[in-house]
Amino acid sequence: MINGTITKVLGFDPYYETDAAERNISKITGIVRYVVEYTNGATEELVTTLRPGENFGWSIKVMQAAQAWLNAGGVIPEWVQPTPEEIRAFMPTLTARQFRHGLLNTNTLPSEVDAIIAEIEHEFEREAARIDWEHANEFERLHPLVVAWGSRLGYTPEVVDDLWEYFRTI
Structure with missing residues (x-):
């Protein structure tokens, strides 16, 4: 206690x-x-x-x-359904292994991720993405590299959500 x-x-x-x-x-x-x-x-x-x-x-x-x-007058607010972005912000992280194998299982090769990173316009953001791709231990659902990957491959955020849940099983 x-x-x-x-x-x-x-x-x-x-x-x-x-x-x-x-x-x-x-x-x-x-x-x-x-x-x-x-x-x-x-x-x-x-x-x-x-x-x-x-x-x-x-x-x-x-x-x-x-x-x-x-x-004493405290108020209990009505529950409000979280937005999809709020839900995404709290999705569990993936280990680098889960994320990389998940990408591979969906036919995204590491070279394609390298190409996505190379397309980042601002040098600082591009180098930060490269460092994360090469050295991060885990990835968050709303990490810019994850968002860029989904967008580049034409996935809707909802499809990336579903893939994220699948990647968690790897």
């Missing part, structure tokens, strides 16, 4: 099943953002997920603080 006190609830991030009109925090699913002050005086912002029937130990204190916040 955390050896500290919740000094402030910063807000609540709903899940898709969150009922924003519910006033009993023990019936609400979502993430509470809050500040803890430890016994040594240090403070830290933390988050805890609350889910009905699954709150034990420290999360009981978080639930109590969140209920006090809600009772």
Whole structure:
């Protein structure tokens, strides 16, 4: 258990099943953002997920603080469907091995990636892409090289998303 006190609830991030009109925090699913002050005086912002029937130990204190916040006028926002770009930003990274073998499995040779890099107009960006291609340990879905690869081969972002999920299995 955390050896500290919740000094402030910063807000609540709903899940898709969150009922924003519910006033009993023990019936609400979502993430509470809050500040803890430890016994040594240090403070830290933390988050805890609350889910009905699954709150034990420290999360009981978080639930109590969140209920006090809600009772004092705190507002639980409506859940908003994330945009495709927001979803892409949180897609898991691929190891360099997964990405390179995935490309190979979709008939994209390393020389084609080299050609994509060579087409980058700005020298600094081109050299940064070359360094990443040759030395990166992992790749993010929205990395400029990944975006350029998909665009150059005529893939829609949705097709690249599907390929990304496939590459994760390699």
